[in-house]
Amino acid sequence: MIDLATLQAAAYKTELAASRQLAERSGMPLEAALRATLSLRAGAAGLEHLLAQRQSLRVHAEQRAAVRQAGAQAARSRRGVPGQALWQAWFDGSARPNPGRCGIGAILEGPGGQRIELSQDAGYGNSSEAEYRALIAVLQAAVLQGAAGLAIHGDSQVVVDDVNGPDLAAAPSLAHYRGQARALLARLPGATLRWIPRHKNTRADALSQAAFPLTALEHPA
Secondary structure, eight states, X not given: OOOHHHHHHHSOHHHHHHHHHHHHHHOOOHHHHHHHHHHHHHGGGOHHHHXXXXXHHHHHHHHHXXXXXXXXXXXXXXXXXXXXXXXXXXXXXXXXXXXEEEEEEEEEEOTTSXXXXXXXEEEEEOHHHHHHHHXXXXXXXXXXXXXXXXXXXXXXXXXXXXXXXXXXXXXXXXXXXXXXXXXXXXXXXXXXXXXXXXXXXXXXHHHHHHTSOTTOOSOOO
């Protein structure tokens, strides 16, 4: 049974306001008004589906807030230590043609001057799979280095949104890669994954292009 507290937790401010107005006009209990408002918003999917979706979004938002807080705490703990900074990573992947042979490139830089470059053939797949393989490769390198407080940058909106987004919005075709990436991120305290425009990711892009054999004539995806 869906109770009033569950309905109130799921409703947005505008839906709560509309439900209160409905309850005042009709004389019905607020719980019934909320149920009617949210059922109308849910449409054919149904009220239970809407509640489950919003619960997932709320949990994801809480998880992201916790990650940001952990990153901020890690940054605060480093203040006052000369020369100490966050680990940084950039990744990129492409397919020739799309789908086709994949090339991946990545850079990992540490606060003590550490620098690791990856430029590898990554088998066959589409461009999103190539981007995911590049992300996973640099995350594996970061785990080996113990790169706490890592800031990861990539220009694939598909991959960044897929990793950071809620489970309900994840792409089924990329689920295997998403699982690997999230498991590796869980081993990197304070790690963040951010989208950057392509023109700010040229070093990783160059490494991904260098992974293709010179005989490849196709244009990169």
